[in-house]
Amino acid sequence: MKSISLIIIILSSYSIRAQEVLNPSGYGAWGSVEEQLSSTDKNELIEQLGISSPWKTGNDESIDLNLFHVLDINNDGLLDVAYSGMYAEGTATFFYLNKGSQYEQSDMIPGGIIRIERLPLSNFLEIKTHLRPCCAGSVHTHSIYLVHSKNNGIKITNLNNVDYYEDTLEPNQQIKKTRFVTTRPEYKLRATPEIDSELKNWREIIDGNTVAIYPKGSRGLAIAESTDETGRVWWFVIMDNNIKPIKSLIYYNDDPKGSQSMGWMSSRFVDKVD
Incomplete structure (x- = not known):
């Protein structure tokens, strides 16, 4: 019942938030949910994610630390990692959950994160994304997702999508x-x-x-x-x-x-x- 009430509140307020910048030049309104680490510590943590990570496709092995964010995604007290940025011919967000001795790639969502916050009195993360058009397309999409822990992992619920022309x-x-x-x-x-x-x-x-x-x-x-x-x-x-x-x-x-x-x-x- 609590989760249903939260979803209703978010949906009722979504249209207000839809007036945020239509074409954001960058991603990263992470607010207080992100843990601040030194570049050295952050780089060491990212290296633990493994070679199958999306930013290591092809011959480009460079890493942009600004696209990685350290936070407790599933509220289990362990620091997880989110990558949000360019992927293939578009943008995407990948989540890596800390399992103690290793990181496991969890679900992904299309688009880059432009705002993320933990909802009051809950363990839910509310995420707003911007999906840019791919392959000569002209339609952008803003979406709202709700993320919370479930069965030792996370559950991602797509609450709403708003499309607009280039x-x-x-x-x-x-x-x-x-x-x-x-x-x-x-x-x-x-x-x-x-x-x-x-x-x-x-x-x-x-x-x-x-x-x-x-x-x-x-x-x-x-x-x-x-x-x-x-x-x-x-x-x-x-x-x-x-x-x-x-x-x-x-x-x-x-x-x-x-x-x-x-x-x-x-x-x-x-x-x-x-």
Whole structure:
């Protein structure tokens, strides 16, 4: 019951945290969960992880100590190691659990960690990741994970995913969170707070700065706004995707978690809801 309550609290606050930097230049808001070690001690600890570690693939044997973090992941009193950074053609996070005499590689999660904290009154770690697009892709994903100890290891639960297009403009003017529903048969989610019909998309699905077209009855949450040169007010929104978009560059039918989508939407033809 305690874990269920924690998950509900996290989900209810996630949309607030989604307005963090869309394209973080680096990873590592580790706060108080990380143990501070000297470079020598940290390097010696990392060497114990073994040659199968992800950063030792190919001929590159160099180690960037800034990508490794020492912390008690499963709250057993032993110092574990997390690697969070580049892997293959993208980013990933690997966990190595301290078993006393050796380290064992546990589960991994896609994306690099941009924030991690231990939740109050619990042994749960809440982790936010940023998964960059791979292989000429254009969709970024922010995810929230919950990590806790289970059966001498760890259990990782994916709570939420929010996708956004590569060129989405970061909002800088927050507003009181407002839930809404679209009222037009077709309503557009855009990468920038303006109407741009000239830009040609190489995917030839949607032109202009449109990244998705939503049907009437689509729900979302506005968390920021911007006014263009015509006086039109644009909301930066997180769409629930309660209804499948008519067209989209960022929505995937095979996502079992039903990802939300971020972008800009005109505030004109929507109804506010409780």
